[in-house]
Amino acid sequence: MKTIIKIIIINCFLFLIANKEIFAINYWSDPQNITLLNSKADDFAPCWNPFQNLLYFNSTKEGYSYYYTSKFENGVFSIPEKIKGPLNQSNNNQAYITFESEELAYVSTFEQYSRQALVNIFTSYFKKNEWTKPALLNDLSSESFSGQATISPDNKFIIFASNKGSEQVDSDLWISYKESNGEWSEATPITVLNSSGNELRPFLATQDTVYFSSNGWGGLGGYDIFYSVYENGSWQKPYPLTELNTEFDESDFAVLPNGYAVFSSNRPGGAGGLDLYLTKREIGIESSPAENEIEISISSQSTTISYTIEKSKLLLPIIPFISYEAGFFDNIDNEIESSIFNSKFLQLSSLKKIAERMEANPDIELMFECYSDENKQYILEDFLKNLISNFTKCCDISKERLAYTFLESEDASNLILIKSNNSKIFEPHYFAIEKTEFTPHILNVSLRVRPAEEIKFLESYLSFKGKEILLDKSESASSEFDIDLESLKVNPTNLESIIIRTKVIDKENQEHIQDFLISIFEQQARERNYTINQNGKEYYAFPILIEDDNLFLIHNYQQYFVKIKELDLLNKKVLLITNKELANKQKNYLVGLLSEKFAVSGKNIEFSNFKNQGQLFEQEDNEFLHLIILVEK
Numbered sequence: 001m002k003t004i005i006k007i008i009i010i011n012c013f014l015f016l017i018a019n020k021e022i023f024a025i026n027y028w029s030d031p032q033n034i035t036l037l038n039s040k041a042d043d044f045a046p047c048w049n050p051f052q053n054l055l056y057f058n059s060t061k062e063g064y065s066y067y068y069t070s071k072f073e074n075g076v077f078s079i080p081e082k083i084k085g086p087l088n089q090s091n092n093n094q095a096y097i098t099f100e101s102e103e104l105a106y107v108s109t110f111e112q113y114s115r116q117a118l119v120n121i122f123t124s125y126f127k128k129n130e131w132t133k134p135a136l137l138n139d140l141s142s143e144s145f146s147g148q149a150t151i152s153p154d155n156k157f158i159i160f161a162s163n164k165g166s167e168q169v170d171s172d173l174w175i176s177y178k179e180s181n182g183e184w185s186e187a188t189p190i191t192v193l194n195s196s197g198n199e200l201r202p203f204l205a206t207q208d209t210v211y212f213s214s215n216g217w218g219g220l221g222g223y224d225i226f227y228s229v230y231e232n233g234s235w236q237k238p239y240p241l242t243e244l245n246t247e248f249d250e251s252d253f254a255v256l257p258n259g260y261a262v263f264s265s266n267r268p269g270g271a272g273g274l275d276l277y278l279t280k281r282e283i284g285i286e287s288s289p290a291e292n293e294i295e296i297s298i299s300s301q302s303t304t305i306s307y308t309i310e311k312s313k314l315l316l317p318i319i320p321f322i323s324y325e326a327g328f329f330d331n332i333d334n335e336i337e338s339s340i341f342n343s344k345f346l347q348l349s350s351l352k353k354i355a356e357r358m359e360a361n362p363d364i365e366l367m368f369e370c371y372s373d374e375n376k377q378y379i380l381e382d383f384l385k386n387l388i389s390n391f392t393k394c395c396d397i398s399k400e401r402l403a404y405t406f407l408e409s410e411d412a413s414n415l416i417l418i419k420s421n422n423s424k425i426f427e428p429h430y431f432a433i434e435k436t437e438f439t440p441h442i443l444n445v446s447l448r449v450r451p452a453e454e455i456k457f458l459e460s461y462l463s464f465k466g467k468e469i470l471l472d473k474s475e476s477a478s479s480e481f482d483i484d485l486e487s488l489k490v491n492p493t494n495l496e497s498i499i500i501r502t503k504v505i506d507k508e509n510q511e512h513i514q515d516f517l518i519s520i521f522e523q524q525a526r527e528r529n530y531t532i533n534q535n536g537k538e539y540y541a542f543p544i545l546i547e548d549d550n551l552f553l554i555h556n557y558q559q560y561f562v563k564i565k566e567l568d569l570l571n572k573k574v575l576l577i578t579n580k581e582l583a584n585k586q587k588n589y590l591v592g593l594l595s596e597k598f599a600v601s602g603k604n605i606e607f608s609n610f611k612n613q614g615q616l617f618e619q620e621d622n623e624f625l626h627l628i629i630l631v632e633k
Contacts, residue, residue: 098150159190196304213249315430370416459503564598
């Protein structure tokens, strides 16, 4: 019996050896410093020339970046030799090379433009046993950094790094296709591979696999090497080469014959600067996590988020009246989430500003004048008592400074006029509208958890300042979701970072947690006056509330008109927008009055049918006549 068991064990062992590919995984071996090629300076940009069976690379050991070659066989390099001929231009930096054929190569060097010299893509031809002087490739030239090209093995497309079209001056990966006439098409960015950081040094190992370096996709630190595969008509989201990446910089990945690869890194232990390292694709048995161990991997296209706060200043009038609506002014310090042209917002912001000015100046007194019949008087009186009570609660204002009175009128109005012993209380005030924009706007997050069969479910949260917002919940071991920080209304002020926290519950109901840190920094703050776009032109906006059957109320905005007049309205177009249709008589009255107030010709003032009135006026907000005065910027 023991003999039979022994035979079975031996056969199983032999089967595993003979069929190790079934259970094997490929991995990159521990990188070895190529001491024969490296110097105290930077040694980088390796590329294998299959037509000459030589490794090309660059080194700055002579002060400038020149091309060198080395033979490579069975993991052994020969002593490098500097390339002779015009490819290595003296006192000039040239680097990176990719080979289309035995006779044609693409290199990166400087082209002098009107403002400065910029790296662009050049061609060089192998003639008379040497490479010719580089000539600018006009098809792909631009007045921006464009270089580090890699051509596909079938010579049908080329990928390169460029910062053209980038507001942040970061470099992205671009692609161009060879047309039937041999020229290169207009390049387009490979959006799925680009992050808010830099993408550099692409290398096409095959038609459908590209390696590149990035500092914007997250990782161990610095620049890391990533790869992407072309599937189903598009490049897929990149993944890091975890076996090779460190907290330092890794880049310039290139494949050599017989499963070898070479890349550059500034990790400690090298000769100095960037060094070249050799690695090899190995076959091994896949290792599983230890028992009860769950591995959680979180990645995103960026490990940093920048934000810009744009402050728009809108000059608002003090609305010289309020309308009574039970309960609306119960808390004067409440915020109203509505349009800045909403009547309640305009009235409430006016009351807040009045309260601030009364606190700052104890001599200011307020009188509310009401026009009402006897039937409504007791209702108004309760409203006013409540309003005054709330004024004293939220502000340091004594009741003695607030009073109300009733005046007789045959045409009773629903308005309560605001009067004061100090006219300064009615001076216009600025209201700041803040808009926060994040870069990137959307954070794409990918999760991978193993072993998959041990996963019950996983949850991901956005964590900051002790708060947690649920982002995603899944029963799958892999998950992908987007984070829209603007829709989540995250206030980045005073935030240095946020955390994407993934909680995994295994089948034993044990909890496993992994955090992914995203740094946040303010890029800039912009401040401008609030404007509205109308027919392609920018206009300053000035809102006013009046009654359509009592246009005479507009005379109460005299101080507001004085401030608007400071814009020097002469020869400027003034547009008027209302939320209600007015009769021609009413329109003429308003045009004539504003012409007098602004000291401009009535011909410069006209009513306009604003294209997007829904953005200005809320449908249910029709108690008052909203008049928005637009002054050409």
